[in-house]
Amino acid sequence: MAAIDHLVFAAPDLDPATAAVGALVGVSAAAGGPHPGIGTRNTLLSLGDEVYLEIIAPDPDQPEPANPRPFGIDDLSAPRLVAFAVHPTQGETIDDVIAAMRDCGEDFGDVAPMSRLTPDGEQLHWSLAFPAAGLTDGAALVPFVIEWGDTTHPATVTPAGCTLVSMSATHPDPDRIGALYNSIGLGTAVSVSAGDTASLQAVLSSPKGRVTLR
Template sequence: MAHIDHLVWAAPNLERAIDELQARTGARAIPGGAHPGAGARNAVLGLGPGSYLEILSPDPAQATQPGAASQLAALAAPTLHTFAVATDRLDRVAVKLEHAGLPHAGIIPMSRRLPTGRLVRWRLLIPAGHAYGPLAPFFIDWGDSPHPSDAVDQGCRLTGLTLRHPEAWSLAPLLERLEVDVAIEAGPAEITAELDTPNGKVRLSSRDHVAGRQTLSR
């Protein structure tokens, strides 16, 4: 069964998002570097071996980019956006997507330079042509590069991930076919993650920017 590589917590401002996440969790994310050409930069909060939370925000050092960067800048507040699933067989996942009738743009090579100067490379596979939006994960292969979680452990752990969607009846078998094991419920579209943190149990949601912070009782 594939495992969750990372959560994407989208935010309009990186520094303020790092501060907010620290206030909620008691742990401080570490700057991870810029995504050249994408207009974005990130910070990383470890969630245990092989898993982390990525704060993804616009990079003011890059020219304003259309698409994802401008969408990040337009957010009113940080929000849990989507998640990535780790695999070392992107080619096999691509075939499964095609058999499920989902197009994709092929395997996309990417890279960024860490604050230390080290270049990190990875490859992505992003399904398209479906009605699930960011609730459908994308797939990532780090190859020979170090995993971002290797250098960070701030005492947080991912304990649960739940997807809610009006078409849960079709999303569930799709993710099962892709060997993605997450809880799926019927309801308004939402992704929620539960974390064990130094501040206790914390819940992040794709509706945080609408409904405000949602934190589980400790």
């Protein structure tokens, strides 16, 4: 049904966050590009064939966006792992994945076209759908859904050397989140346990050994 597409590590300032991740894993993330109208920009680091890490922060070269930046970025005082995206597996579509999550009671917004310009001038296009409640709480355990279509997957063209080993989450209602993950085929990819707050953790294999992002 779905597979992990990328992890979102959000920060108040992109350059120091990118440097901190590079020091932790021993690989430097490459510039991705700005997200026009959203007020953010990113750097990217491959974590395998079809999974990558996105480091995202406000873009000082854009005006203040009309709406709050996603992932609770405007309220962050330090970098943290805040969300993750899934993509449809072969034979499935973004609508299939959204339908499965809606069947679990999750309310999703419409699929929207997105784009950004890479540093070398290539225009990338993809489709994206967010939970209707948005991704502003800083630890979104309901994944958003992305479909790349004909665009080259970022994991194949960004710095390599790290792989995603495991992901885990805590939530006040772990049974609900666990059932959601099972419904889209993530039951063995993300373990869920009870916790007072929602949180994400990822273990990476890197040139510096196994490291953890929280």
